[in-house]
Amino acid sequence: MDxxxxxxRYEAAADLLxxxxxxxxxxxxxxGPRRFKDMKEQIPEMSDKMLTDRMKELETLGIVNxxxxxxxxxxxxxELTDKGRDLKPVIQSIQKWGEQWM
Amino acid sequence: MDxxxxxxRYEAAADLLxxxxxxxxxxxxxxGPRRFKDMKEQIPEMSDKMLTDRMKELETLGIVNxxxxxxxxxxxxxELTDKGRDLKPVIQSIQKWGEQWM
DNA sequence: CCGGATCCTAATGGATACTG
DNA sequence: CAGTATCCATTAGGATCCGG
Numbered sequence: 001m002d003x004x005x006x007x008x009r010y011e012a013a014a015d016l017l018x019x020x021x022x023x024x025x026x027x028x029x030x031x032g033p034r035r036f037k038d039m040k041e042q043i044p045e046m047s048d049k050m051l052t053d054r055m056k057e058l059e060t061l062g063i064v065n066x067x068x069x070x071x072x073x074x075x076x077x078x079e080l081t082d083k084g085r086d087l088k089p090v091i092q093s094i095q096k097w098g099e100q101w102m
Numbered sequence: 103m104d105x106x107x108x109x110x111r112y113e114a115a116a117d118l119l120x121x122x123x124x125x126x127x128x129x130x131x132x133x134g135p136r137r138f139k140d141m142k143e144q145i146p147e148m149s150d151k152m153l154t155d156r157m158k159e160l161e162t163l164g165i166v167n168x169x170x171x172x173x174x175x176x177x178x179x180x181e182l183t184d185k186g187r188d189l190k191p192v193i194q195s196i197q198k199w200g201e202q203w204m
Numbered sequence: 205c206c207g208g209a210t211c212c213t214a215a216t217g218g219a220t221a222c223t224g
Numbered sequence: 225c226a227g228t229a230t231c232c233a234t235t236a237g238g239a240t241c242c243g244g
Contacts, residue, residue: 035226047220073225095115098112149239151208151240222229
């Protein structure tokens with residue numbers, strides 16, 4: 001690992017992962033596409049606003065895709081992109097360290 | 103990876119790593135023990151307060167040891183503990199993803 | 205040299221009510 | 225169902241000055 005290559009991309013990635021709910025949202029989506037209400041059910045402590053904010057951020061970053069199915073009522077599903085799925089080992093790594101040491 | 107074991111230790115670890123300067127401080131310390139002024143030199147954009155705050159937090163969490171050498175003037179060195187050194191693969195993992203995708 | 209103390213601003217997190 | 229809008233509390237980050 002080289003110091004000069006460590007930032008700023010490291011900072012951006014760590015910043016995202018450090019935000020509340022990011023890890024848990026991605027974890028849920030690793031199980032497959034999910035709807036807004038599914039995510040609320042699986043992470044009940046999270047408020048609507050937090051979920052909305054985070055999903056918008058993840059979509060903007062290209063970590064999540066948002067599919068709109070024009071049914072009635074409309075159905076919207078969120079799904080990880082390749083970029084998002086590639087976070088799995090990262091999250092596992094943090095998880096492993098946390099379990100062992102925190 | 104199991105959802106029930108993912109939190110709260112994951113959250114605590116991600117929260118720490120997401121704080122500004124944490125990764126860079128640990129990275130510098132992976133190179134060996136460092137003094138306060140050494141760290142300031144290697145991370146010149148960081149204010150004294152930020153370094154003080156972060157070092158105190160890392161020490162409290164047992165990630166860094168603080169050695170006081172009673173010379174005149176006093177010399178203080180910071181060094182990673184085993185817990186701290188174990189963050190190396192975690193930081194590398196975040197770094198790798200960041201390089202590839204961000 | 206190694207911080208501590210103060211004060212301030214910006215960003216983040218959250219509760220609640222409302223809407224197409 | 226899938227969000228917005230509003231308002232508020234908390235926290236992180238930072239500038240500056242002070243001291244043993």
